[in-house]
Amino acid sequence: MSIAHGTPRRATGRPQPSPRTPLRAVPARRPRTPRAPFVLLVVTVLAGGLVGLLLLNTSMQNGAFELAELEKKAQELQSRHAELALEVEQRSTPEAVAERAAALGMVPNTNPAFLRLPDGKIVGDPEPATRDSEAVSGVDGPSPVTVGDRG
Amino acid sequence: MSAHRNRARFCFVVVATLLLVFAGRLIQIQGVDPNAYAAKALAASTELTVLHADRGQILDRDGEPLATSMDARAIIADPKQTAENAPAIARILASELDVDYFDAVDKLRREDSRFVYVAREVPSYQADRVLAKLSEADIRTGVDTERDAVRTYPGGTLGATLIGLVSGETGKGTSGLEGAFDDELSGVDGEASYGATVKGVRIPLARQTTKEPVPGADVVTTIDRDLQWYADKRLAAAVRKSRSDWGVAVTVDLQTMQVLQLSQLPTFDAQDRSTVTPAAMNNRAVQNVYEPGSVQKVVTMAALADAGLVTPTTRVKIPSELTLDGFTISDWWDHGRLRLTAAGVIAKSSNLGTIALAQQMDDDTFHDYLSKFGFGQQTGVGLSSESRGILSPADRWSAAQKATISFGQGISVTALQEVAAVAAIANGGRYEAPRLVTEVRQADGTTEQVEPAATREVVSPEAAKMVTTMMESVTDPDGSAYGVRIPGYRIAGKTGTAWRVNPDTGRYVRGENTVSFIGFAPAEKPRFLTYVVLDNPRGGGSGSGTAGPVFRDIMQQSLQRYGIAPSGARAPRTPLEW
Numbered sequence: 001m002s003i004a005h006g007t008p009r010r011a012t013g014r015p016q017p018s019p020r021t022p023l024r025a026v027p028a029r030r031p032r033t034p035r036a037p038f039v040l041l042v043v044t045v046l047a048g049g050l051v052g053l054l055l056l057n058t059s060m061q062n063g064a065f066e067l068a069e070l071e072k073k074a075q076e077l078q079s080r081h082a083e084l085a086l087e088v089e090q091r092s093t094p095e096a097v098a099e100r101a102a103a104l105g106m107v108p109n110t111n112p113a114f115l116r117l118p119d120g121k122i123v124g125d126p127e128p129a130t131r132d133s134e135a136v137s138g139v140d141g142p143s144p145v146t147v148g149d150r151g
Numbered sequence: 152m153s154a155h156r157n158r159a160r161f162c163f164v165v166v167a168t169l170l171l172v173f174a175g176r177l178i179q180i181q182g183v184d185p186n187a188y189a190a191k192a193l194a195a196s197t198e199l200t201v202l203h204a205d206r207g208q209i210l211d212r213d214g215e216p217l218a219t220s221m222d223a224r225a226i227i228a229d230p231k232q233t234a235e236n237a238p239a240i241a242r243i244l245a246s247e248l249d250v251d252y253f254d255a256v257d258k259l260r261r262e263d264s265r266f267v268y269v270a271r272e273v274p275s276y277q278a279d280r281v282l283a284k285l286s287e288a289d290i291r292t293g294v295d296t297e298r299d300a301v302r303t304y305p306g307g308t309l310g311a312t313l314i315g316l317v318s319g320e321t322g323k324g325t326s327g328l329e330g331a332f333d334d335e336l337s338g339v340d341g342e343a344s345y346g347a348t349v350k351g352v353r354i355p356l357a358r359q360t361t362k363e364p365v366p367g368a369d370v371v372t373t374i375d376r377d378l379q380w381y382a383d384k385r386l387a388a389a390v391r392k393s394r395s396d397w398g399v400a401v402t403v404d405l406q407t408m409q410v411l412q413l414s415q416l417p418t419f420d421a422q423d424r425s426t427v428t429p430a431a432m433n434n435r436a437v438q439n440v441y442e443p444g445s446v447q448k449v450v451t452m453a454a455l456a457d458a459g460l461v462t463p464t465t466r467v468k469i470p471s472e473l474t475l476d477g478f479t480i481s482d483w484w485d486h487g488r489l490r491l492t493a494a495g496v497i498a499k500s501s502n503l504g505t506i507a508l509a510q511q512m513d514d515d516t517f518h519d520y521l522s523k524f525g526f527g528q529q530t531g532v533g534l535s536s537e538s539r540g541i542l543s544p545a546d547r548w549s550a551a552q553k554a555t556i557s558f559g560q561g562i563s564v565t566a567l568q569e570v571a572a573v574a575a576i577a578n579g580g581r582y583e584a585p586r587l588v589t590e591v592r593q594a595d596g597t598t599e600q601v602e603p604a605a606t607r608e609v610v611s612p613e614a615a616k617m618v619t620t621m622m623e624s625v626t627d628p629d630g631s632a633y634g635v636r637i638p639g640y641r642i643a644g645k646t647g648t649a650w651r652v653n654p655d656t657g658r659y660v661r662g663e664n665t666v667s668f669i670g671f672a673p674a675e676k677p678r679f680l681t682y683v684v685l686d687n688p689r690g691g692g693s694g695s696g697t698a699g700p701v702f703r704d705i706m707q708q709s710l711q712r713y714g715i716a717p718s719g720a721r722a723p724r725t726p727l728e729w
Binding site for chain 1: 379
């Protein structure tokens with residue numbers, strides 16, 4: 001009996017069913033990542049990049065325009081400044097000042113008095129300036145370019 | 152099966168060949184001569200523009216501009232594009248600028264050129280206006296502007312000869328201070344390069360490099376602009392009235408030997424090139440030599456006083472005339488035998504008295520004194536083409552020449568030499584060369600002081616004092632120039648009426664003189680020295696009557712401007728006769 005209950009005999013002549021693979025728990029099927037969001041992301045990134053690039057470009061162009069505009073404005077203001085500076089220069093030359101003073105009826109005073117501060121003394125013989133002394137004011141008289149042997 | 156493989160092999164060969172070609176080219180470009188190719192590529196797409204450096208200013212002692220640069224433009228045109236609208240463009244140009252209409256039309260239609268200057272040195276604001284008008288009329292095509300700096304001289308004629316000019320073509324200073332300080336005034340040009348398309352259009356944000364121009368330095372002179380203007384006008388009035396060939400007036404501040412004004416006529420208007428003539432460009436104070444005449448007597452006296460041979464009261468017997476080497480020398484007024492003191496010799500300007508006193512000194516010693524006073528040498532004031540004057544060596548003097556040199560004939564000087572010599576007397580015997588420039592201010596803010604030249608003692612302070620006393624007697628009631636006194640001030644001066652040498656023949660011309668007056672004030676504490684020279688006044692003129700009043704007016708202005716109060720002191724009365 002021990003034989004009958006012993007280990008199965010080999011080569012009994014008929015095919016034996018192959019041993020069953022042990023059963024295992026099938027891992028839960030991972031839900032497949034949907035394709036759509038990824039595509040959307042890529043498209044968004046691409047579009048975003050494109051739009052960003054476009055914006056950057058536009059802003060750069062705008063910047064260039066603004067730069068040109070401001071440069072032009074700076075140029076204009078510089079010209080204006082030069083114009084005004086020239087006018088100031090021309091109006092503040094000794095000649096121009098003397099002429100305007102003379103036009104206002106001012107005459108040079110050839111005999112001024114000096115006040116000496118330490119002792120409060122008046123030095124010099126003050127004389128009222130007269131129109132006669134205008135001869136030495138330099139306002140009238142020939143222009144320096146008209147005199148001498150000009151060769 | 153084999154067809155597949157053949158195709159793959161074929162592709163491989165093609166790709167490999169291509170890669171090989173690329174690799175070869177890469178090695179050629181990168182390995183063999185990388186720089187040449189890089190440079191070529193850069194050059195093809197790089198536009199280069201010169202950035203002009205601004206020329207420095209010439210300033211007066213208070214920083215007021217005497218010469219300055221203004222931003223200006225040149226109007227340029229491409230005739231190929233403008234020919235069609237030439238009349239319309241020219242009309243706008245002629246109405247806005249100082250441009251001749253027909254001239255402009257010609258230029259705008261020129262056939263052989265694609266670049267013409269229609270107008271130059273146009274102030275920027277005017278150029279902008281013109282372009283705006285052209286754009287408005289829609290005929291702007293072919294017209295453009297280009298930077299074209301313009302030098303402006305706000306004072307016009309003010310000190311024009313001294314300040315000088317800048318050449319329109321090269322931008323270099325050609326005369327006066329503009330020429331002498333050209334290196335300092337002109338800066339270093341820079342350049343800008345930027346990426347551009349083949350057509351020359353600038354590529355925004357492409358690489359660009361800029362070498363900033365270094366602006367020129369400002370030159371600070373010693374000139375007082377107001378006093379210079381006044382002296383110019385006053386001298387001009389005198390030159391006109393006396394109908395002189397030329398005139399020079401110089402004022403120096405004796406404390407610093409700075410030239411406050413240097414007026415030279417004839418001159419020009421620096422804003423109007425048509426007034427520029429060779430005679431007007433001549434810096435006569437340093438370039439023109441002439442015989443100084445009696446003004447020189449004070450130098451002779453200083454030498455004699457220093458050698459202990461003369462004091463203001465030294466007695467001199469003066470004959471009516473004197474014959475030396477066959478030349479008869481007399482005084483400017485007829486007199487019999489005279490008894491004058493040395494002060495009287497100066498006060499009355501006696502040639503014979505000066506000769507008599509100068510005979511006590513030997514030729515070499517006298518020559519040495521003259522050299523020490525700076526005659527025969529440049530003053531080194533800094534203007535170009537300065538003359539040394541003519542002082543012949545003592546061993547070549549005849550008896551007559553020594554005699555005439557003692558009263559200022561037979562010696563030729565420049566006005567600035569005479570100023571420096573007499574200033575030495577005013578400054579107690581100490582010689583210091585006059586100065587025109589004090590400072591060079593670099594654009595970066597650093598300043599370079601122009602150091603004054605070394606001083607030297609020429610005569611003793613006592614000798615200088617004695618000569619000052621003698622010179623004060625010139626403006627005495629009995630002196631030769633009573634008319635030049637200024638109320639309240641003590642004036643030491645000397646007149647000069649020299650025979651004039653005709654520059655062509657080298658001979659004196661009867662009736663032609665060079666008249667002058669030199670003087671300083673206040674005599675007790677000298678502050679200013681003024682020298683006035685008028686050459687060849689018609690009718691002869693005189694030092695006291697022709698040059699004297701100019702001296703008086705300029706001196707009065709100087710004293711007033713610098714607040715020198717009159718002392719009210721009286722000049723010591725020195726006996727003139729005995």
